[in-house]
Amino acid sequence: MKTRNVRLGTGETPGAIRVTRRDFLRIGGTGLAGAALLGTAGCGVFEQGGGGEGGGNSIAVNLADNVRDLDSTTTTDSASTAILDNVMAGLYRLDRDDRPVPEQAERVDVSDDGLTYTFTLRDGIKWSNGDPVTSHDFKYAWLRALDPDTAGQYSYIITTFVEGASEFNSGDGSADDVAIETPDDKTLKVTLVSPSPFWLGLSGFFTYYPQNQKFVEQQGEKYAQGADALIYNGPYTLTAFEATQGATLVKNEDYWDAGNVEIPKVEYQIVKEIDTAVNLYESGDLDETEIDSEYVDEYKGKPDFYSTTFFVTWYLVPQLKMPIFQNENVLKAFQMGFNGQALADKILNNGSTAASGLVPEGMAGPGNQTFREAQGPVMPEYDAGQAKELFQKGVEEVGENPSIELLVYDDSTSRDIATFLQSEFKKMGANVSVNSQPFDRALDLQSSGNFQLALEGWIADYNDPMTFLDLFEPGGSFNTSNYNSERFGQLISGAREETDLARRMDMLMEAERILVEEDAGTAPVYFEGEAHLVKPSLKGYYDHKYGATWSLKDWKLEG
Numbered sequence: 001m002k003t004r005n006v007r008l009g010t011g012e013t014p015g016a017i018r019v020t021r022r023d024f025l026r027i028g029g030t031g032l033a034g035a036a037l038l039g040t041a042g043c044g045v046f047e048q049g050g051g052g053e054g055g056g057n058s059i060a061v062n063l064a065d066n067v068r069d070l071d072s073t074t075t076t077d078s079a080s081t082a083i084l085d086n087v088m089a090g091l092y093r094l095d096r097d098d099r100p101v102p103e104q105a106e107r108v109d110v111s112d113d114g115l116t117y118t119f120t121l122r123d124g125i126k127w128s129n130g131d132p133v134t135s136h137d138f139k140y141a142w143l144r145a146l147d148p149d150t151a152g153q154y155s156y157i158i159t160t161f162v163e164g165a166s167e168f169n170s171g172d173g174s175a176d177d178v179a180i181e182t183p184d185d186k187t188l189k190v191t192l193v194s195p196s197p198f199w200l201g202l203s204g205f206f207t208y209y210p211q212n213q214k215f216v217e218q219q220g221e222k223y224a225q226g227a228d229a230l231i232y233n234g235p236y237t238l239t240a241f242e243a244t245q246g247a248t249l250v251k252n253e254d255y256w257d258a259g260n261v262e263i264p265k266v267e268y269q270i271v272k273e274i275d276t277a278v279n280l281y282e283s284g285d286l287d288e289t290e291i292d293s294e295y296v297d298e299y300k301g302k303p304d305f306y307s308t309t310f311f312v313t314w315y316l317v318p319q320l321k322m323p324i325f326q327n328e329n330v331l332k333a334f335q336m337g338f339n340g341q342a343l344a345d346k347i348l349n350n351g352s353t354a355a356s357g358l359v360p361e362g363m364a365g366p367g368n369q370t371f372r373e374a375q376g377p378v379m380p381e382y383d384a385g386q387a388k389e390l391f392q393k394g395v396e397e398v399g400e401n402p403s404i405e406l407l408v409y410d411d412s413t414s415r416d417i418a419t420f421l422q423s424e425f426k427k428m429g430a431n432v433s434v435n436s437q438p439f440d441r442a443l444d445l446q447s448s449g450n451f452q453l454a455l456e457g458w459i460a461d462y463n464d465p466m467t468f469l470d471l472f473e474p475g476g477s478f479n480t481s482n483y484n485s486e487r488f489g490q491l492i493s494g495a496r497e498e499t500d501l502a503r504r505m506d507m508l509m510e511a512e513r514i515l516v517e518e519d520a521g522t523a524p525v526y527f528e529g530e531a532h533l534v535k536p537s538l539k540g541y542y543d544h545k546y547g548a549t550w551s552l553k554d555w556k557l558e559g
Helices: 078-087 135-146 153-159 165-170 213-222 274-282 293-299 328-336 340-348 371-375 384-398 412-427 439-447 466-472 486-497 501-518
Strands: 017-019 058-062 092-094 100-102 105-110 116-121 180-184 187-191 236-242 246-251 265-269 288-291 305-318 404-409 432-437 453-459 523-534
Touching (some): 078 236, 078 246, 135 153, 135 165, 135 180, 153 165, 274 293, 340 412, 340 523, 371 501, 412 432, 412 453, 432 439, 453 466, 453 523, 466 486, 466 501, 486 501
Parallel strands (some): 058 265, 058 288, 404 432, 404 453
Antiparallel strands (some): 092 100, 105 116, 180 187, 236 246, 288 523
């Protein structure tokens, strides 16, 4: 889910979160107008400032975008999940090394065939209203996320893996067909469609969070519309919330592991302009905020500077219905016609690197190798001369050289990237104009296929190449470019059912080669990095590479 303005497709096809710069699961949109400054805008609900260097018992961090939906069944954006990930808790959660560890479950037993997971819940876990958290709460929430009448865009994160879930979600089956059993209040038994070793990490994904049926039904349409319209089973409770202003989180003393939650209060502020956020950070009113390339050189090497990379790829998507993009030479020209490393180093300057394929570096691959180590690069090397030759040849074959509109998000970093790409493509003779749109509008244009060339970004929902590759599955709801390769589709559908893990990984590697190397169906641009300012007194700060946002319970405050 990352840059962090995340939103998915329709939920029919498994994949990852769509992001806009900082969104990755936290929601972004750096540089968007209309920042709401907490403590300076007279909101009155939130307290200004944090623990930071000035001591105290609270911290203030920058959420960077509006909160859209706090219902774990229907939410898709990372600002919302940054709240939910800390006031709710799943069966397992990701630790600081992105490994699944027990949360509401104390253990899990996995069958020899890798299909059946039997979770045993902890003793004494409860909701913030005093009700016990039971296995039925998990089953209720999962079925609610699948029910055609209540399902959200993230239903695919369950339908892809749980036996019978897809049939129920599509209306071809019933809830009774879904392989989720609750033999007693403390036991939850789940059967998967095929062995998926990474699925345990998904059991902590927000769509898998439990919900209290009685409370949800009492709230009705008001459910999740405010702090009082939710109950909580995570490390924190939500005591104040305003979608455009921020949120206040307070330590949940009834949380099973409350003794290891050290920061008693966290203020989520929404500051969209990076310049403003840096000023608030310097004045002590923020303890954490993301920064862009303008500030990296200034802070790099200082104790405040923090950078990391994610399982995130930004890539160009051509609208393949256009005659110009039905030409192989033109598609390959757009792949090799820009200097990805120059973009990463000079424009982004935040730890990002040029993309060598669609699947990012570090993602799991065969055996002890990462996917990229085993696969190697599938993107052609930058070659301006060769790109110009291919483009001119393609134009002659097509019989026209139309103006091509590049759709990007309306934030400062996206606009900078677009300007860079526009200049690069001009060298090969392509006339590219830029259409920058607000995040929601850009998503609408992408999902409807109403674009010519688009810059899109995705963060992994789980640690497996499928979360990227199935975005281009023919007929899938994420395949907005109309990419259509019969062999690619066979490999993706086959990999979902393949029980031999080595063979499955071979299928996914072949699929990436077909998509990027052979068909030039997309042009991966860069693998995402991020730079942040973090007060030195805030210890243990880290960011998940995929599938979750911050884990506040692991942060410590000194001074």
